[in-house]
Amino acid sequence: MAEKEPQSLANHRRIVPMYHLVLFFILAANFLRADWLLYKHPSIDAGMSLLLAFGLGILFLYTRTFAVAAQDRLIRLEERLRFAEILPDDLKGRIGDLKEGQLTGLRFASDGEVPDLVRRVLDGKLAGREDIKKAIKTWRPDTYRV
Numbered sequence: 001m002a003e004k005e006p007q008s009l010a011n012h013r014r015i016v017p018m019y020h021l022v023l024f025f026i027l028a029a030n031f032l033r034a035d036w037l038l039y040k041h042p043s044i045d046a047g048m049s050l051l052l053a054f055g056l057g058i059l060f061l062y063t064r065t066f067a068v069a070a071q072d073r074l075i076r077l078e079e080r081l082r083f084a085e086i087l088p089d090d091l092k093g094r095i096g097d098l099k100e101g102q103l104t105g106l107r108f109a110s111d112g113e114v115p116d117l118v119r120r121v122l123d124g125k126l127a128g129r130e131d132i133k134k135a136i137k138t139w140r141p142d143t144y145r146v
Helices: 017-040 044-086 100-106 114-122 129-135
Strands: none
Touching: 017 044, 044 100, 044 114, 100 114, 100 129, 114 129
């Protein structure tokens, strides 16, 4: 059995093929079919089919959005607790100054890198989540993400 490649900046985004590809294709095809049906044979039933297809599309988008929002809340909590343990005293009092995107970007940094990265973030040298991820030298994988 092939060994999985270690998580890194290049491969850390999670794609679930059955959800992101198969389900999306099914829902998109259903929406297009319902749209065509309403155009060719206008009726209340055809209109309801299109409305339901649209609703399923909204459901598809929001199930992912809600799961990621819940995950990000947990990440913020985990990282604040982690930083309270590993940051030097001069930075501990500034944990609350870190924004959500900064905390979620910093979660991939090894414990040894966190103090320097947090200092750079708080000094305005690293701003966004992607900038922080690019600055990480020793990647700490997050294998429990949604």
